[in-house]
Amino acid sequence: MANNSVANPVKRRTLGQWLRGYTGQKYLTTVLFLAVPIALLVLFTIIPAINMIIFSFQQRDQLGLNVEWVGLDNYKTLFTDMSYLSTLINSLYYFVGSFIQLGLALFIATLLCSKIKLAGVFKGVIFFPYLMNGVAVALIFQRFFRGDDGGTLNSIISLFGADPIKWLSNTSLNNWCLVFASVWRYIGFDILMFIGAIQSISPDIYEAADLDGANAWQKFWHIIFPGIRTIIALQLILAIKGAASVFEIPYIITGGKFGTSTFVIKTIETGFQYQKIGLASAMAIVLLIIILIITVIQKIFFKEKR
Amino acid sequence: MANILNEEKTFDMSKYKFKEMPKAVRVLISVAKYAVLVFACLIVIIPLVVVLLGSLKTHDDFLSSGAFDLPQVIELTNFQTAFIQGDVMRGLINTAIILVFSCVGTIITGTMTAFVVQRFSMAFTKMVKAVFLVAALLPNISMQVTVFQIVHTLGLYDTLAAPIILYIGTDIVSIYIFIQFLENISVSLDESAILDGCSYPRVYWSIILPMLRPAIATVLVIKFVSIYNDFYTANLYMPSDGLEVVSTALYRFIGPYGSKWEIIFAGVIICIIPTLIIFLSMQKFIYSNLVSGSVKE
Numbered sequence: 001m002a003n004n005s006v007a008n009p010v011k012r013r014t015l016g017q018w019l020r021g022y023t024g025q026k027y028l029t030t031v032l033f034l035a036v037p038i039a040l041l042v043l044f045t046i047i048p049a050i051n052m053i054i055f056s057f058q059q060r061d062q063l064g065l066n067v068e069w070v071g072l073d074n075y076k077t078l079f080t081d082m083s084y085l086s087t088l089i090n091s092l093y094y095f096v097g098s099f100i101q102l103g104l105a106l107f108i109a110t111l112l113c114s115k116i117k118l119a120g121v122f123k124g125v126i127f128f129p130y131l132m133n134g135v136a137v138a139l140i141f142q143r144f145f146r147g148d149d150g151g152t153l154n155s156i157i158s159l160f161g162a163d164p165i166k167w168l169s170n171t172s173l174n175n176w177c178l179v180f181a182s183v184w185r186y187i188g189f190d191i192l193m194f195i196g197a198i199q200s201i202s203p204d205i206y207e208a209a210d211l212d213g214a215n216a217w218q219k220f221w222h223i224i225f226p227g228i229r230t231i232i233a234l235q236l237i238l239a240i241k242g243a244a245s246v247f248e249i250p251y252i253i254t255g256g257k258f259g260t261s262t263f264v265i266k267t268i269e270t271g272f273q274y275q276k277i278g279l280a281s282a283m284a285i286v287l288l289i290i291i292l293i294i295t296v297i298q299k300i301f302f303k304e305k306r
Numbered sequence: 307m308a309n310i311l312n313e314e315k316t317f318d319m320s321k322y323k324f325k326e327m328p329k330a331v332r333v334l335i336s337v338a339k340y341a342v343l344v345f346a347c348l349i350v351i352i353p354l355v356v357v358l359l360g361s362l363k364t365h366d367d368f369l370s371s372g373a374f375d376l377p378q379v380i381e382l383t384n385f386q387t388a389f390i391q392g393d394v395m396r397g398l399i400n401t402a403i404i405l406v407f408s409c410v411g412t413i414i415t416g417t418m419t420a421f422v423v424q425r426f427s428m429a430f431t432k433m434v435k436a437v438f439l440v441a442a443l444l445p446n447i448s449m450q451v452t453v454f455q456i457v458h459t460l461g462l463y464d465t466l467a468a469p470i471i472l473y474i475g476t477d478i479v480s481i482y483i484f485i486q487f488l489e490n491i492s493v494s495l496d497e498s499a500i501l502d503g504c505s506y507p508r509v510y511w512s513i514i515l516p517m518l519r520p521a522i523a524t525v526l527v528i529k530f531v532s533i534y535n536d537f538y539t540a541n542l543y544m545p546s547d548g549l550e551v552v553s554t555a556l557y558r559f560i561g562p563y564g565s566k567w568e569i570i571f572a573g574v575i576i577c578i579i580p581t582l583i584i585f586l587s588m589q590k591f592i593y594s595n596l597v598s599g600s601v602k603e
Contacts, residue, residue: 022500022506025505025506026426026428026506029422029426029506029507029510030422030426030428030430030431032507033418033419033421033422033507033510034418034419034422034423034434036415036418037415037416037418037419037475037481038434040415040471040474040475040476041437041438041441041475043456043460043475044453044456044471044472044475044476045441045444045449045475045476046437046441047452047456048449048452048453048455048456049441049444049449049452051452051455052449052451052452055451055452062454062455064455107342108342108343108346111339111342111343112343114339116339116340116343120589122343122346122347124585124589125347125350125351126346126347126350127593128350128582128585129350130531131531131535131581131584131585131592132535132578132581133534133535133552133553133556133577133578133581134535134536134537134553135537135552135553135554135556135557135577136556136574136577136578139556139559139560139570139574140353140354140356140357140574141353143353143356143357143360143567143571144353144356149372150369150373150567151373152352152353152356152373155372155373155374156352184349184350184353189596192593192596192597193597196597216335245445245446245447245448247447247538248537248538251538252537252557264445264447264448267447267448267451268447268448268450268451268538271450271451271454272451272454272542277451277452280448280451281451281452283448284445284448284449284451284452287445287448288443288444288445288448291443291445292443295443
């Protein structure tokens with residue numbers, strides 16, 4: 001009761017004023033509650049975003065001492081210099097990898113949803129890497145793909161009489177190795193999402209299909225797949241965004257060497273190692289535009305379904 | 307619909323027979339299912355087993371034995387070295403501090419923002435919501451190119467406050483989860499509280515916050531996973547000794563322990579153990595919260 005008076009100095013005269021008091025309180029609460037979040041948003045998102053746009057037309061260092069306007073030069077460099085363009089092309093490996101990842105995840109999720117013993121254990125084991133520390137995963141795979149006989153994969157293939165392979169420095173293999181590590185880490189999350197979606201399909205439909213004598217493939221194709229189409233599309237969009245912004249796994253496993261650099265690694269290198277803030281900003285803008293385009297496609301695609 | 311199905315059931319006996327007949331095929335399929343799942347689990351487990359075996363070996367044993375050989379003697383000093391000299395202990399402490407502050411901060415600012423934005427329908431709050439949604443699209447890591455300058459100007463560089471404030475200030479997904487959750491909570495409770503004379507902050511504190519508990523659980527799970535596993539924020543903003551988090555402590559092993567993989571492996575194991583314990587003790591909780599957190603995106 002007493003709280004009324006805080007925001008309403010002329011209190012309780014007519015109903016109108018009482019209501020107006022709450023309107024006043026509403027504004028006060030808005031200002032009070034949003035002050036900190038908006039300050040943080042302005043400081044760490046809006047100002048950096050505006051700076052990013054401005055800097056992308058400049059040549060400057062981290063401290064902003066030698067600033068020079070260069071127009072579209074930074075963007076021209078990005079799209080003509082192969083050392084930048086190639087990192088964008090490397091995303092395609094991860095893009096293909098994410099298709100494979102989604103297909104495998106869907107397959108495993110379907111298996112786990114069929115009558116199977118120990119389904120919880122299988123699910124738990126396959127999911128766990130998703131929770132693991134990224135540096136730990138990277139170090140594990142640095143050893144796994146090690147080029148001499150000490151590497152885990154080389155130890156395995158030597159059981160079949162094969163010679164050790166330099167997985168991480170071989171430019172036709174290394175990106176696929178990194179994609180493998182990435183699939184290993186993230187597939188559990190897709191499986192979890194697919195299981196959730198499959199289980200939300202009413203069991204009556206399966207029963208009806210059983211009575212109809214549908215086989216496993218027919219059940220998958222006519223019941224499960226249509227039921228989870230939306231979540232597949234959503235995971236696919238997320239996968240494309242993820243493929244465009246791969247960072248951690250290649251950064252730690254190979255340091256971006258031997259042609260395994262990605263666009264984000266190159267951005268961070270350009271900005272912090274070489275102190276070319278203008279060029280790095282332009283790269284961030286390009287990535288933002290790619291993500292915006294994907295998001296617009298996503299919005300168009302999902303509009304009718306909601 | 308039910309009628310049609312029933313009819314089919316009665317006259318379509320051939321399908322029944324067809325389904326029952328090849329018992330051997332069905333057994334084979336069932337075996338294949340388990341084979342696929344066991345194979346998938348092996349792919350997950352083999353790299354981890356190698357790490358565990360390696361972490362228990364002495365340096366000489368590690369160099370002379372194969373990846374799958376059992377250790378000759380169990381060497382636990384590797385863990386000690388990784389934990390203390392390797393600063394994994396410091397990393398765990400710093401990570402815990404960062405986690406506590408960022409989670410509390412995110413819950414306070416996130417729920418307050420969501421409350422105002424979702425409950426007060428004004429031009430201003432609508433605009434704020436739109437800005438937050440657009441901000442969620444910005445590429446996080448690439449943004450650091452320009453965020454760095456601001457963190458530096460504010461004097462936060464090389465302090466624990468840098469990651470804490472960034473985890474709170476740039477976490478838009480959490481706000482989004484809170485807003486989505488609030489949309490499903492009826493306003494009638496707020497209204498009756500207001501008729502009883504509650505102020506808005508009071509409504510937030512006594513009604514909204516307790517009802518948001520499931521959403522808070524979701525945000526906590528997502529926050530824990532993302533902060534415990536985050537690498538680049540700490541790597542970029544806290545280069546000093548003594549300021550390592552779990553990820554950067556492990557990353558820095560590559561330099562001094564680059565040739566001592568048994569110690570790197572011990573560090574990896576130590577860093578996985580807390581995650582494993584939490585996962586095993588609240589598996590269902592983690593699954594359901596991750597699912598509800600992402601479906602809402």
